[in-house]
Amino acid sequence: xxxxxxxxxxxxxxxxxxxxxxxxxxxxxxxxxxxxxxxxxxxxxxxxxxxxxxxxxxxxxxxxxxxxxxxxxxxxxxxxxxxxxxxxxxxxxxxxxxxxxxxxxxxxxxxxxxxxxxxxxxxxxxxxxxxxxxxxxxxxxxxxxxxxxxxxxxxxxxxxxxxxxxxxxxxxxxxxxxxxxxxxxxxxxxxxxxxxxxxxxxxxxxxxxxxxxxxxxxxxxxxxxxxxxxxxxxxxxxxxxxxxxxxxxxxxxxxxxxxxxxxxxxxxxxxxxxxxxxxxxxxxxxxxxxxxxxxxxxxxxxxxxxxxxxxxxxxxxxxxxxxxxxxxxxxxxxxxxxxxxxxxxxxxxxxxxxxxxxxxxxxxxxxxxxxxxxxxxxxxxxxxxxxxxxxxxxxxxxxxxxxxxxxxxxxxxxxxxxxxxxxxxxx
Numbered sequence: 001x002x003x004x005x006x007x008x009x010x011x012x013x014x015x016x017x018x019x020x021x022x023x024x025x026x027x028x029x030x031x032x033x034x035x036x037x038x039x040x041x042x043x044x045x046x047x048x049x050x051x052x053x054x055x056x057x058x059x060x061x062x063x064x065x066x067x068x069x070x071x072x073x074x075x076x077x078x079x080x081x082x083x084x085x086x087x088x089x090x091x092x093x094x095x096x097x098x099x100x101x102x103x104x105x106x107x108x109x110x111x112x113x114x115x116x117x118x119x120x121x122x123x124x125x126x127x128x129x130x131x132x133x134x135x136x137x138x139x140x141x142x143x144x145x146x147x148x149x150x151x152x153x154x155x156x157x158x159x160x161x162x163x164x165x166x167x168x169x170x171x172x173x174x175x176x177x178x179x180x181x182x183x184x185x186x187x188x189x190x191x192x193x194x195x196x197x198x199x200x201x202x203x204x205x206x207x208x209x210x211x212x213x214x215x216x217x218x219x220x221x222x223x224x225x226x227x228x229x230x231x232x233x234x235x236x237x238x239x240x241x242x243x244x245x246x247x248x249x250x251x252x253x254x255x256x257x258x259x260x261x262x263x264x265x266x267x268x269x270x271x272x273x274x275x276x277x278x279x280x281x282x283x284x285x286x287x288x289x290x291x292x293x294x295x296x297x298x299x300x301x302x303x304x305x306x307x308x309x310x311x312x313x314x315x316x317x318x319x320x321x322x323x324x325x326x327x328x329x330x331x332x333x334x335x336x337x338x339x340x341x342x343x344x345x346x347x348x349x350x351x352x353x354x355x356x357x358x359x360x361x362x363x364x365x366x367x368x369x370x371x372x373x374x375x376x377x378x379x380x381x382x383x384x385x386x387x388x389x390x391x392x393x394x395x396x397x398x399x400x401x402x403x404x405x406x407x408x409x410x411x412x413x414x415x416x417x418x419x420x421x422x423x424x425x426x427x
Contacts, residue, residue: 003206004061009337010260010296011069011186016119018063018190024204024225030056032383033220033229035209035243038068039368040361041235042192043376046112049199051384056227057201058220060208063193066239067368069186070339072258072288072300074126074278075109076180077151078102080347080365084145089346089397097392099149101378105370106179108377109188116198118191121293125277126180129162129171135282139175153179166279167272168324174279182278182290185369209236209243214355231383234360237368238340244360250350250398251363253340257313258300259321260292262332269295272325287320297321297328309338341366344398351375351393359383359390363398 006012032048034041037059045055059065079086083102087095113122130136136156143154155176157165162174193203204222212232213219220227234244238253264272269291273279278290287301299321310316313336322329344350344363349371351361359382361375382390 004065006062006065006069006186007337007339008335009070009258010292010298010335011184013335014184014292014294016187016190018193021059021063021203021205024058024207024222024227026225028056028202028225028227030054030202030227030229032056032231032233033058033218033227034233034235035212035220036066036235036237036239037063037189037193037203037205038066038235038237039189039192039372040237040375040379041233042189042196043108043373044233044235044379045196045201045376046192046199047377047380048383049196049201051380053383055196055201056229057196057203058207058209058222058227059203059205060236060239062205063203064186064189066237067339067341068189068372070258070337071185071341071369072278072298073182073185073290073369074180074280074288075106075182075370076126076280076367077106077177077370078146078367079349079371080367082142082145083149086348090395094392094395097389101374101389101392102149103146103151103179104377105373106181108373109183109370112192112195112373113188116191116195118188118195120187120191121184122181123183123276123278124178124181125275126177126182127157127162127165127174127277127279128177129166129174129279129281131171131281131283133172136173138282139173143175151179153177165273165275165277167274170324171281176277180278183369184293212244212358214358216357218358230357232358233379233383234358234362237362237364238342240362244354246354247350247360247362249400250344252343254343255304255309255338255340256300256366257302257304257310257317257336257338258298259314259317259333260335261297261299261328262334264295264297264331266295268327269297272297272327287324289321289324296334297325297331299324304338313338341368345400346396346398348396348398349375349393350396350398351378351390353382353394
């Protein structure tokens with residue numbers, strides 16, 4: 001049987017030791033079968049195990065193989081579309097619930113790290129960087145909006161203060177979120193997977209799901225086995241494929257690119273990011289970066305709609321890296337990789353139910369590190385019969401992409417080009 005390894009990323013090269021978990025073989029019965037061993041699936045499994053459920057997790061490749069083990073490692077609050085957009089779509093009670101959950105993910109991650117002793121290089125603090133005065137004014141409005149929902153860990157930064165956070169002349173200012181932070185993303189999910197197993201959960205890697213038979217007791221089939229369960233949690237996100245066509249029709253896989261430089265050394269690294277915060281800019285197609293524990297600059301950005309792997313990732317990322325930090329013009333790139341995330345038309349996550357006992361969460365649209373941990377808790381609550389918060393997400397309107405499967409990529413890319421042009425012109 002062929003085995004799918006991790007992609008050659010910095011995270012895979014620096015991951016904590018992890019066991020090879022055997023593929024599913026034969027027939028198994030459990031309370032909950034989770035499809036996907038990324039943040040969403042592992043988070044849901046952990047919450048369910050803490051409540052006494054029996055849980056079996058099926059993963060097509062390795063724990064954290066997808067976006068959970070390849071992302072920029074930034075813990076960013078709220079959703080890919082902010083709460084002002086949510087407020088325009090839903091009633092006040094639904095908006096209140098969604099607003100409260102917008103700042104919960106980072107707390108869950110910190111609780112998990114402390115409770116289970118997870119070694120993932122947690123560092124506190126993240127910065128939204130404004131390239132233009134207009135973006136800085138938008139950050140001022142964002143601060144007021146988040147504070148209206150009871151979140152008071154934000155500090156606006158003028159041009160001089162911003163230079164004390166990131167050593168570049170690129171930004172007009174920014175906003176510090178002290179409740180944000182950054183982690184080694186693969187080590188986080190590996191640590192959470194260890195926690196799942198410590199509570200009696202079972203994880204099968206190299207166990208791609210071929211079929212989900214719905215019914216009173218759903219059956220999830222792989223090449224070599226099957227799991228019969230009371231409930232199923234579908235957490236495949238951008239790597240789910242067409243396993244469940246109703247989910248694929250309302251979302252689109254997209255690729256983002258990340259590079260890691262050679263180690264910069266303490267002095268140069270400190271000169272670039274003196275506070276060791278992570279940073280993301282406010283452009284529509286944004287850049288994001290941070291320092292690793294061994295003082296590499298991890299720099300990502302760009303979107304490839306339809307999730308094609310670019311031929312030369314470094315050529316896509318290096319120009320923006322150098323534009324941000326001209327002092328790194330000659331820096332060596334040691335690692336370059338791509339990973340897929342799942343985009344929805346609304347840019348808001350999709351949670352729902354197929355039938356009475358198949359639950360799903362998908363479409364974080366680039367804000368997955370924190371939201372997936374909220375989703376895991378909300379899915380577990382719904383399975384336990386406490387569905388108020390689940391229903392707040394499930395009631396969000398979601399639509400198929402214009403043009404269907406054939407035209408969704410070019411039409412979305414055209415829209416992104418328009419917003420990118422606005423960023424460049426400062427509109």
